Amino acid sequence: MTVQEITLRWGRQSNMQEKGSVIVLVAVFAGMAEVDLAVANDHELDIKSTMMYRHDDYVDGIRLVNEGKVHLKPLISKTFAFKDYLKAYQYIDDNRETTMKVIINVQED
Secondary structure (H helix, E strand, O other), rough: OOOOHHHHHHHHHHHHOOOOOEEEEEEOOOOOOOOOHHHHHHHOOOOOOEEEOHHHHHHHHHHHOOOOOOOOOHHHEEEHHHHHHHHHHHHHHHHOOOEEEEEEEOOOO
């Protein structure tokens, strides 16, 4: 997501949050994001941010997937065989704005 998209989503979503909601930003920004602090203050939003995940986050994530509470399939944009790895990277370059995750299958069938 670009900084502009994050700024746009912030504007839309921050007005829809209940008072006292917690917003967690997990991202590395390439530029400056704009946050309307007046809206955050008015809605009494608690803004948390992190640049990377911790070990416990991975453990929790794996548990949630195993419990069926998080579905990964919708996150996969496309899958390629290992022999087609260059096509995979080309696909990412050609579809940068819409690609979530591209899988390169390293196990040959």
